[in-house]
Amino acid sequence: MSEFPSVSAPPLQPSGKPPPTSPPAPRTRGGVTVRAVLISLPLMVATIFWIIYAEVRWYTLDGTSLPIFIQPVFFLFLLSLANVLVGKVRGRRFLEPGELLVIYSMVALACVFAGHDMLQNLFGVLGHPYRFATAQNQWAERFLDYLPKWLFVSDKDSLQAFYGGNANPYSPRLLLPWVQPLLWWSAFVFAQTVVFLCINILLRRHWTQDEKLTFPLVQLPLAMAVEFPGRPFWNNRVMWAGFLIAGGIATLNGLHYLYPNIPELAMIKQYPAFQSLSTRPWSVIRNTRLAMYPFAIGLAYFIPLDLCFSCWFFFLWRKGQQVLGAAMGWDGAANRGWPFFREQSSGAWLGLIVILIWHNRAYLQQLGGQIFGLRRARVSAEELREYRWAAAGIAGGALFLFGFLLAMGLRPLVATIFLALYMGLSVAITRIRAELGTPHELYFVSPQVVMLNTMGSEYLGRQNMTALASMHWFNRGYRAHPMPNQLESFKLAEDGRIRLRRLYILTLAATVVAIYLTFWANLHVTFQAGATAKAVGFKRWVGNESFDRLNGWIQNPVRAEVTNTGFLIGGMVFTLGLSVLRRQFVWWPFHPAGYALATSYAMDYFWFAFMIAWAIKLAMVRYGGMKLHTGAAPFFLGLILGDFVVGSLWSLWGCVMGMSTYKIFI
Numbered sequence: 001m002s003e004f005p006s007v008s009a010p011p012l013q014p015s016g017k018p019p020p021t022s023p024p025a026p027r028t029r030g031g032v033t034v035r036a037v038l039i040s041l042p043l044m045v046a047t048i049f050w051i052i053y054a055e056v057r058w059y060t061l062d063g064t065s066l067p068i069f070i071q072p073v074f075f076l077f078l079l080s081l082a083n084v085l086v087g088k089v090r091g092r093r094f095l096e097p098g099e100l101l102v103i104y105s106m107v108a109l110a111c112v113f114a115g116h117d118m119l120q121n122l123f124g125v126l127g128h129p130y131r132f133a134t135a136q137n138q139w140a141e142r143f144l145d146y147l148p149k150w151l152f153v154s155d156k157d158s159l160q161a162f163y164g165g166n167a168n169p170y171s172p173r174l175l176l177p178w179v180q181p182l183l184w185w186s187a188f189v190f191a192q193t194v195v196f197l198c199i200n201i202l203l204r205r206h207w208t209q210d211e212k213l214t215f216p217l218v219q220l221p222l223a224m225a226v227e228f229p230g231r232p233f234w235n236n237r238v239m240w241a242g243f244l245i246a247g248g249i250a251t252l253n254g255l256h257y258l259y260p261n262i263p264e265l266a267m268i269k270q271y272p273a274f275q276s277l278s279t280r281p282w283s284v285i286r287n288t289r290l291a292m293y294p295f296a297i298g299l300a301y302f303i304p305l306d307l308c309f310s311c312w313f314f315f316l317w318r319k320g321q322q323v324l325g326a327a328m329g330w331d332g333a334a335n336r337g338w339p340f341f342r343e344q345s346s347g348a349w350l351g352l353i354v355i356l357i358w359h360n361r362a363y364l365q366q367l368g369g370q371i372f373g374l375r376r377a378r379v380s381a382e383e384l385r386e387y388r389w390a391a392a393g394i395a396g397g398a399l400f401l402f403g404f405l406l407a408m409g410l411r412p413l414v415a416t417i418f419l420a421l422y423m424g425l426s427v428a429i430t431r432i433r434a435e436l437g438t439p440h441e442l443y444f445v446s447p448q449v450v451m452l453n454t455m456g457s458e459y460l461g462r463q464n465m466t467a468l469a470s471m472h473w474f475n476r477g478y479r480a481h482p483m484p485n486q487l488e489s490f491k492l493a494e495d496g497r498i499r500l501r502r503l504y505i506l507t508l509a510a511t512v513v514a515i516y517l518t519f520w521a522n523l524h525v526t527f528q529a530g531a532t533a534k535a536v537g538f539k540r541w542v543g544n545e546s547f548d549r550l551n552g553w554i555q556n557p558v559r560a561e562v563t564n565t566g567f568l569i570g571g572m573v574f575t576l577g578l579s580v581l582r583r584q585f586v587w588w589p590f591h592p593a594g595y596a597l598a599t600s601y602a603m604d605y606f607w608f609a610f611m612i613a614w615a616i617k618l619a620m621v622r623y624g625g626m627k628l629h630t631g632a633a634p635f636f637l638g639l640i641l642g643d644f645v646v647g648s649l650w651s652l653w654g655c656v657m658g659m660s661t662y663k664i665f666i
Contacts, residue, residue: 165530310594
């Protein structure tokens with residue numbers, strides 16, 4: 001069990017036992033109702049268009065790069081306040097808590113597919129290899145013949161309109177070349193979603209009820225939607241103090257963005273504090289930045305102390321490796337890549353996958369025995385049927401994905417390894433989100449990187465490497481990954497007393513709607529603005545990363561070097577060692593997930609905010625005990641809410657006025 005409970009659970013005493021008089025969660029009615037669905041649909045449309053217009057056209061809001069999305073919190077804020085006001089006037093609120101949570105979950109689902117690391121990225125690669133192939137880069141000779149052409153757009157007129165803009169987004173002649181690739185990719189993404197949903201169904205009870213994971217990221221929506229006895233939220237002065245501080249900072253900095261004569265609080269966002277370090281070895285860390293995002297401090301407050309400490313400690317440890325390498329001359333051309341963060345990070349996440357499988361082995365054995373009738377069922381007949389349907393869904397979805405990969409040109413062994421690595425990473429990310437709630441931008445980690453470093457490009461060959469490069473778009477960062485968001489919505493449903501079976505069906509239906517709404521919004525914005533003309537935030541770099549890197553692999557073959565493989569194995573062994581020591585010694589301060597997160601780019605933006613939150617939380621727990629820690633929690637929820645609400649208003653203002661505005665992140 002993690003260190004601190006979620007809002008839905010009674011706060012623990014220092015001894016770890018719940019207080020004898022902890023109030024029960026209130027029973028809620030509603031949930032997956034016609035009313036909730038009818039409200040969710042227009043909000044999903046608005047959310048998807050808002051995200052695509054703001055991030056693709058103006059790059060105004062980076063809300064889908066955060067572990068908790070901004071737009072669902074903003075809409076839940078408006079609906080909850082309206083609900084409270086209606087209740088005061090009419091004596092009865094128009095939405096039940098369960099309905100609010102369902103609406104929040106559906107809007108979050110819309111953010112997943114419209115988000116920064118999902119279907120936005122797909123439009124960065126769909127036409128890229130045919131649009132940017134030239135005689136100079138020799139893409140046509142090197143890999144265009146290996147591309148699965150049914151997954152890409154090659155029509156010159158349509159690509160000219162897409163990248164140049166000022167075109168009719170509803171012209172059949174321009175849209176027709178996109179239909180086949182988008183249909184196939186939508187089937188691929190939906191099959192992934194089915195597999196993720198089914199895995200979540202199998203793991204949900206074990207993680208939420210047996211292990212009682214804390215789910216830190218559901219605390220804010222739960223507090224906003226559900227009135228827990230003795231835990232006021234909307235009339236809590238401590239919460240509003242945090243809201244006003246964070247909102248005030250975002251307001252001041254937003255005005256400075258538009259009117260530079262107004263002062264700003266510069267250290268809130270990526271402050272370059274080390275620019276004066278101009279001589280080696282210290283110059284290698286001169287680009288390290290400080291940031292004190294209010295929302296990040298708020299989120300980090302709900303992360304267990306050992307993990308919060310480990311995140312910023314291992315980030316500094318990572319920077320220390322760079323300084324040591326520069327001082328010793330290890331970062332020269334002869335040792336290119338020092339200190340091999342891609343390999344260290346890949347090994348660390350592989351270690352987390354091993355730890356996850358090992359620690360859950362008894363449950364998985366028991367679950368498999370029940371599903372196949374080899375053991376006596378310990379759950380109800382209805383739940384056992386759910387498990388069997390989920391197992392069938394995993395098998396069917398995996399077979400479809402495997403066939404898809406083969407059709408793309410992957411050899412069976414390569415396709416199997418890719419699927420195993422991708423699904424393993426997905427489950428590990430979901431577990432870390434459920435237990436710890438930390439950011440998980442794994443820019444250094446992907447199945448492609450692991451396979452290339454361990455197998456080498458000559459073994460893989462051009463056909464396999466081209467297919468792997470074609471899938472870089474959903475393996476770039478994982479910030480908008482569907483699986484952890486699904487599980488968090490199921491946790492909300494549990495605490496909101498919502499019927500899970502209805503939510504499963506709604507999740508699949510809403511996935512289809514969200515995918516095709518995202519396709520529409522991307523084509524609408526880019527055909528009008530032009531992907532390389534006016535679309536400031538268009539993800540062209542995803543195409544560059546995918547195919548420039550592929551071109552480099554072909555020109556300069558990557559060998560399975562002993563050094564690279566050694567650092568990958570070293571990262572894995574180090575992570576496993578941290579896990580063993582953490583279980584052997586209660587006082588051990590280092591969390592293996594902290595090492596994995598700090599070496600995989602997730603902490604580059606957040607390390608200093610985590611350090612601040614850790615220091616505050618440590619002082620509170622040490623000198624005020626759990627009573628002070630629990631009493632201060634609304635303040636930190638207010639920091640998140642105030643930052644998100646004002647950030648959303650700035651983004652909407654930019655969309656309405658047609659200009660770039662202040663972003664609360666990056």
